[in-house]
Amino acid sequence: MKSAKFYVILLAMFVALSCPFRSDAAPSKVLKLGHAVPEENAYHFGALKFKELVESRTNGDIQIDLFPNNQLGTGERDILEGLQLGTIDLYVGSTGPLGGFEKKFLLFDFPFLFRDKKHVYEVLDGDIGKYVMGLLDAKGIHGLAWMENGFRNLTNAKRPVNTPADASGLKVRTMENKVHMAMWRELGVDPTPMAWSEVFTALQQGTIDGQENPIPVIYTSKLYEVQRHLALTRHVFSPAMIAVAKALYDTLTPEQQEIFQTSAQEAAQHEREVCDKMENDYIKSLEENGMQITRPDLSLFQEASLKVYDEFKGELGDDAKLLDQIIASGK
Numbered sequence: 001m002k003s004a005k006f007y008v009i010l011l012a013m014f015v016a017l018s019c020p021f022r023s024d025a026a027p028s029k030v031l032k033l034g035h036a037v038p039e040e041n042a043y044h045f046g047a048l049k050f051k052e053l054v055e056s057r058t059n060g061d062i063q064i065d066l067f068p069n070n071q072l073g074t075g076e077r078d079i080l081e082g083l084q085l086g087t088i089d090l091y092v093g094s095t096g097p098l099g100g101f102e103k104k105f106l107l108f109d110f111p112f113l114f115r116d117k118k119h120v121y122e123v124l125d126g127d128i129g130k131y132v133m134g135l136l137d138a139k140g141i142h143g144l145a146w147m148e149n150g151f152r153n154l155t156n157a158k159r160p161v162n163t164p165a166d167a168s169g170l171k172v173r174t175m176e177n178k179v180h181m182a183m184w185r186e187l188g189v190d191p192t193p194m195a196w197s198e199v200f201t202a203l204q205q206g207t208i209d210g211q212e213n214p215i216p217v218i219y220t221s222k223l224y225e226v227q228r229h230l231a232l233t234r235h236v237f238s239p240a241m242i243a244v245a246k247a248l249y250d251t252l253t254p255e256q257q258e259i260f261q262t263s264a265q266e267a268a269q270h271e272r273e274v275c276d277k278m279e280n281d282y283i284k285s286l287e288e289n290g291m292q293i294t295r296p297d298l299s300l301f302q303e304a305s306l307k308v309y310d311e312f313k314g315e316l317g318d319d320a321k322l323l324d325q326i327i328a329s330g331k
């Protein structure tokens with residue numbers, strides 16, 4: 001529990017630091033930033049950092065109000081649609097739903113694609129990451145920087161999972177992402193896509209057996225209250241991003257756009273560090289809260305999910321070669 005206190009203090013420091021930059025004049029823009037997870041999650045630390053930097057660098061001329069925990073929508077797809085409609089200005093969240101907006105985003109959803117975080121960030125911070133992020137502009141969303149959600153792991157209420165056979169037959173909530181769903185089907189799991197705001201209750205009521213998410217989400221959303229078993233499957237890396245409504249971004253002056261870009265990069269760096277620390281610290285906290293943790297042989301899961309590559313590579317068109325490049329760069 002020591003680590004949880006550390007994050008509460010860090011959060012309090014951020015809230016205190018984010019106030020003194022107001023000039024006397026009222027801000028010319030008050031923007032809404034939405035995300036889907038609790039304030040204790042790394043996304044919120046990234047959002048607070050972005051708010052603090054933008055407000056200070058514009059002398060309070062741009063104010064950013066944060067709406068965590070799905071206050072602005074039922075889940076990430078809903079918030080992203082808000083950016084397209086102009087009802088929400090900024091997003092911090094995973095890329096999970098983005099394959100439904102621009103199918104080339106499915107590139108990052110293939111199972112066991114990334115070897116480790118170093119591999120992830122070589123790709124996301126390099127040409128491939130820049131290219132994929134740039135594709136969103138045509139969808140009314142401007143990506144500012146890559147953050148992270150982390151490697152996803154399976155939890156369930158029924159049994160310990162050590163092999164694909166143990167997972168087979170479970171009804172598991174997934175994101176609304178067809179590559180993720182296909183992967184689970186290959187493993188004999190019944191994938192059930194659902195908005196994040198509905199998941200805790202569905203787990204509590206037993207309408208689904210499990211879900212899959214990175215450690216910081218599992219801990220900060222208190223899933224240990226409704227899930228006994230955690231298998232460290234690390235089946236897919238879940239990139240995250242800070243993004244702004246393109247129509248709003250286009251109204252900013254070049255100087256303000258530069259402030260958004262550089263502040264987002266710094267906020268993303270901070271968010272990655274917090275997320276990484278949480279991924280390490282919270283495994284123990286989950287155990288202390290009664291979760292039984294298994295460490296399956298991942299090669300069994302990897303083998304069982306290989307077919308997904310043949311099934312979905314075609315959806316990437318010419319960019320299927322990027323998938324090969326990512327795989328090659330991880331070796």
Ligand code: PAF
Nearest residue numbers: 036093094149175196217
């Ligand atoms: O599972 C999801 O929908 C996402 O991982 C979450 C929890 C909203 C965080 O990005």
